[in-house]
Ligand SMILES: Nc1ncnc2c1ncn2[C@@H]1O[C@H](COP(=O)(O)OP(=O)(O)OP(=O)(O)O)[C@@H](O)[C@H]1O
Ligand code: SF4
């Protein structure tokens with residue numbers, strides 16, 4: 001062989017050199033590759049990446065308003081100016097607030113809203129659903145009746161009622177949404193766990209003599225999470241949609257750079273032909289929800305048939 | 311007439327040393343209906359099973375789909391709590407005799423010595439009353455290989471974690487020592503330790519079943535329940551897995567409970583066979599004897615309907631009629647009688663039998679029944695829409711085998727037919743010859759299977 005022979009990639013061929021962690025990562029990578037094969041999913045991911053960048057770079061993209069960054073700076077000399085006006089790429093609203101500034105800093109609020117709500121409800125829902133399904137009997141009955149009561153009332157109405165009682169503020173919107181969304185997860189987790197509990201690998205683990213906690217940890221929970229992850233991704237979008245609806249209805253602080261609040265603020269100008277405020281804010285909401293729905297659907301397509309082992 | 315009394319003593323010559331002895335084991339699943347989920351009956355999946363599994367044996371458990379094989383296997387593996395009966399662990403022949411004798415004695419009328427013996431048997435050998443430690447030891451000692459190797463391996467665990475799990479739980483192994491032991495086990499089942507870091511879905515069905523076997527053998531058990539371990543596999547692979555099981559048994563001195571509906575496999579693999587029908591054992595005995603000279607009509611029909619078997623094949627006219635009865639309300643007397651080609655008066659006829667018969671075979675007549683008033687399962691007044699229907703029903707009944715079992719002539723008044731059958735106790739498994747048990751009451755009375763040429767009219 002000459003020195004010019006094409007370079008050979010050498011991989012460790014003795015599989016015993018591989019580690020468990022390495023193999024698990026390989027599998028995750030392979031799944032990621034499959035997810036990325038769907039162009040719609042990639043499109044969704046790009047939008048999400050765009051929003052994430054926007055949120056991260058907000059202080060660099062705009063000059064941060066003092067003292068409250070989540071109130072757009074007021075330019076009283078440029079009220080209701082259309083997009084393209086000098087210094088106001090996307091125009092201003094009726095109080096001289098810059099629309100671009102609102103969209104950029106609003107992405108931080110959306111991120112905060114969806115992550116907080118989805119994460120806390122995911123945890124609460126998983127705990128409640130797990131207790132119900134693992135305990136069964138009376139505990140299950142009581143918990144599921146509570147869940148039924150929550151589910152009987154439409155999400156939006158319920159969140160609206162809670163937010164209204166708590167008073168108008170962005171934090172209360174988060175609280176209101178969190179107290180509504182956990183129910184869905186509890187229900188999904190419970191159903192999945194009951195299904196997995198009947199599986200033969202759980203029977204096999206019992207024959208081996210492992211503890212209930214270990215069986216829950218190693219067999220039941222990992223095999224119950226797929227639909228939960230898909231739902232959580234979809235909800236990252238839905239939460240912002242409903243949160244925006246609540247602040248549109250006036251349940252956030254006045255003047256907040258929250259997209260829903262901006263749609264609401266821009267509404268009065270629509271008849272006068274001042275379309276830009278509501279439109280750009282609305283577009284941001286729609287894009288956000290769409291992106292997470294695309295990714296959620298893509299995840300479902302890849303995860304569902306594969307991971308269930310059949 | 312059938313004079314045999316219902317008795318709890320089921321005579322059997324003890325197998326010398328048994329890993330497990332079952333007495334009257336029952337699993338009844340409640341059937342819930344309606345909004346309030348009230349219990350309307352029970353599926354008698356396992357309904358009074360007596361069975362002895364001798365050490366070092368392969369006991370083949372065969373029977374049609376739904377007869378309760380898996381449920382029984384799950385009871386033995388501790389996955390299903392029996393709703394009745396006893397499981398005895400590690401009884402010697404003498405202890406089996408003692409248990410057989412003592413369980414028929416009222417506790418009040420036991421002698422002091424008997425009471426002491428009974429007490430020590432209970433605390434030393436009966437699952438449920440023996441010490442927790444012994445119970446755990448039994449559980450460790452009894453492992454399972456399931457039918458569906460896909461469903462029985464956690465899809466998110468690596469082979470190392472699946473096979474190594476029993477070692478982690480019971481021996482606290484981890485790291486390199488765990489890997490080394492798992493490697494040995496994988497080698498032992500012919501898979502090779504290089505497969506340790508792979509997921510179950512990366513293997514073929516046969517390989518996955520090898521993984522299941524490795525897991526089952528990790529703790530060096532003496533006793534393995536094999537629930538149709540090869541029925542999901544291709545024929546060529548089946549043979550490989552069966553050979554592996556046979557080899558492992560020889561090497562490790564294992565006892566197998568081999569559940570299957572494949573008689574050919576059982577014939578080659580098992581030393582003893584138990585034939586199950588509708589939640590009960592119909593026949594039990596050494597495999598070759600049972601195949602050559604069955605002592606239950608059901609066994610013979612199963613054998614003759616399976617042309618691939620070696621040995622005698624009478625090719626009788628015997629056939630089962632109708633379909634498997636509902637396990638919620640199984641037939642009285644002998645469970646096979648509504649389908650048995652050689653059923654006679656003593657086989658346990660009841661009102662349900664005649665009603666099911668016309669429902670199946672004369673549905674139009676069945677439609678004309680307006681009311682059934684039962685005194686009990688054996689006596690009832692059946693009222694029809696018209697007297698003509700009542701007569702037709704009576705004629706049918708008189709022409710049938712069941713009519714031999716009435717204890718007084720049918721009474722027909724207007725459109726009502728009163729029928730009354732002799733009450734017959736439920737058939738029990740009895741020893742007919744050394745090591746040969748059958749639940750066919752006719753065979754028990756005749757001392758041999760009813761004559762071959764005899765068929766239902
Ligand atoms: N958990 C359960 N609840 C209610 N009924 C059950 C349950 N498990 C099994 N059964 C019923 O008990 C009976 C026996 O079932 P089992 O699975 O033991 O039969 P099997 O002999 O193993 O059949 P197969 O050859 O199809 O595997 C069937 O009628 C079945 O429907
Ligand atoms: S007792 Fe024997 S002959 Fe009678 S129905 Fe049962 S199997 Fe047939």
Ligand SMILES: [Mg+2]
Pocket residue numbers: 379380381
């Ligand atoms: Mg089965």
